[in-house]
Amino acid sequence: MNTTATGFQPAIMARRASEQAIGFLIQQGLENADCLSLAAGFVDLQTLPVxxxxxxxxxxxxxxxxxxxxxxxxxxxxxxxxxxxxxxxxxxxxxxxxxxxxxxxxxxxxxxxxxxxxxxxxxxxxxxxxxxxxxxxxxxxxxxxxxxxxxxxxxxxxxxxxxxxxxxxxxxxxxxxxxxxxxxxxxxxxxxxxxxxxxxxxxxxxxxxxxxxxxxxxxxxxxxxxxxxxxxxxxxxxxxxxxxxxxxxxxxxxxxxxxxxxxxxxxxxxxxxxxxxxxxxxxxxxxxxxxxxxxxxxxxxxxxxxxxxxxxxxxRTHVTGLLKSYQLKRDAMLAAAEEFFSDIDGVSWLRPNGGLYVWMSLPESIETGFKSALFERATSVDKVMYVPGELCYPSAWKERPKNQMRLSFGVLNPEDIRESMKRLAAAVKSVAAKQA
Ligand SMILES: Cc1ncc(COP(=O)(O)O)c(C=O)c1O
Incomplete structure (x- = not known):
């Protein structure tokens, strides 16, 4: 975004903001609204304290x-x-x-x-x-x-x-x-x-x-x-x-x-x-x-x-209830990772004690970025979306890994978490098979 259609040249702060991951991610979320989203960093809708x-x-x-x-x-x-x-x-x-x-x-x-x-x-x-x-x-x-x-x-x-x-x-x-x-x-x-x-x-x-x-x-x-x-x-x-x-x-x-x-x-x-x-x-x-x-x-x-x-x-009472709900989701995601990914060579993930995310690494040959074969396959065929891990490293860092994903368990219910992990594993297997 250097100059807009009207010829307006945004100031440097705005130009820098236009190249940030959050903007790309929101755009991808809009474009792939029909996907189950493991990308959204939102909190659980059901437990919000109305x-x-x-x-x-x-x-x-x-x-x-x-x-x-x-x-x-x-x-x-x-x-x-x-x-x-x-x-x-x-x-x-x-x-x-x-x-x-x-x-x-x-x-x-x-x-x-x-x-x-x-x-x-x-x-x-x-x-x-x-x-x-x-x-x-x-x-x-x-x-x-x-x-x-x-x-x-x-x-x-x-x-x-x-x-x-x-x-x-x-x-x-x-x-x-x-x-x-x-x-x-x-x-x-x-x-x-x-x-x-x-x-x-x-x-x-x-x-x-x-x-x-x-x-x-x-x-x-x-x-x-x-x-x-x-x-x-x-x-x-x-x-x-x-x-x-x-x-x-x-x-x-x-x-x-x-x-x-x-x-x-x-x-x-x-x-x-x-x-x-x-x-x-x-x-x-x-x-x-x-x-x-x-x-x-x-x-x-x-x-x-x-x-x-x-x-x-x-x-305090609210937080106690919230933890139970998130723990079930975290466990659902870890169980689904075990069920659908453990037979894929070179895949590993971390078990978090808290938070909203599971971090997964794929074999180095399988890139996860917005322009990768995996992202394309996951969003257009399997209808599931994730956050490409490379966004989480400074963009100027040449050695940044390109084969990781952030998977959020905050928003979806346990059944949809399982379904989206199943879809994601199918996408990974399909890309791996094409490389073989
Ligand atoms: C690590 C981290 N810090 C800070 C924030 C900002 O959240 P908020 O401004 O809603 O407190 C977030 C939101 O996702 C986050 O993940």
């Missing part, structure tokens, strides 16, 4: 004075009394640690989903040509945000335990040797059941990753953006403390490294779209200034609805 939102809204609006206050603008970071409720929520997640319980409210910002915090923090931190180190694969929409701010995105070796601290250390050493260390501003990690691969950073790696970042922050500050979007969607596996909990400013000359991004989109409702950020002290002003320019406060009504269900305890 009654809870109705009850909370009715309560909030029952009193006219309270209703009018809520239907007015809030404040840029969200009103203090609401942030205090969200701090209690954080304290609950963080096992009532002193760090969470006593967190200054000024460090909490209520945002429009966590996506807004990812964008604002990136605008506050990156100048053109600065470097962000990311897990490989990673959340592709954030790769677009990084492109938008002109950051240079470098992948770091990642396995089923998350980003490798040794690989991060080696990458930072290499960048230091190349005289590029001063440009490294951030490490981005989706720490729980990530999008796209369902991988969590292991408990053993969390403090080590923190140490590596501290070690290389000698002369300038390197942040960790901890994206904990799927923190609450955990079905089994060990409890995992946040990376944020290891960010001990007291033992680090008052310096904080972690920006924590949380959201109620996955655990409650993306339509309500409330996110919560925790910012290191020195980022409060720049991020607030940017948010002031953008919207001077996220939707006040939504923030009040979430605060209300948190206070009533109905949020």
């Amino acid at each position: 009654q809870l939102v109705k009850d909370a809204s009715a309560k909030l609006l029952a009193d006219a004075a309270c209703g009018k206050r809520i239907l007015q603008y809030g404040t840029t970071a969200g009103p203090e009394e609401l942030r205090s409720v969200f701090r209690d929520y954080l304290a609950e997640l963080e096992d009532h640690s002193d760090k969470a319980t006593n967190l200054p409210l000024g460090q909490i910002m209520l945002t429009t989903g966590s996506q807004q915090l990812l964008a604002l923090a990136s605008q506050a931190i990156f100048d053109e040509g600065d470097i962000c180190l990311v897990a490989a694969p990673t959340y592709f929409v954030y790769l677009g945000v990084l492109d938008g701010v002109g950051a240079n995105t470098i992948p770091v070796k990642t396995d089923s335990d998350g980003m490798c601290p040794e690989a991060l250390d080696a990458m930072l050493q290499q960048l230091a040797d190349d005289g590029q260390l001063h440009k490294v501003k951030m490490v981005y990690v989706v720490s729980y059941h990530d999008n796209p691969a369902g991988i969590s950073l292991s408990n053993e790696r969390r403090p080590r990753l923190m140490e590596v970042v501290k070690k290389w922050s000698r002369d300038h500050h390197i942040y960790i953006l901890e994206d904990a979007a799927y923190r609450e969607l955990q079905y089994d596996g060990p409890d995992m403390p946040s990376l944020w909990s290891f960010d001990d400013a007291a033992s680090n000359g008052g310096r904080e490294h972690v920006i924590l991004a949380l959201t109620f989109s996955k655990s409650f409702s993306p339509g309500v779209r409330v996110g919560m950020g925790v910012l290191p002290q020195e980022l409060i002003k720049p991020v607030s200034d940017l948010k002031g320019n953008e919207d001077f406060g996220s939707t006040h009504l939504s923030q009040n609805i979430v605060a209300e269900v948190l206070k009533q305890g109905t949020y």
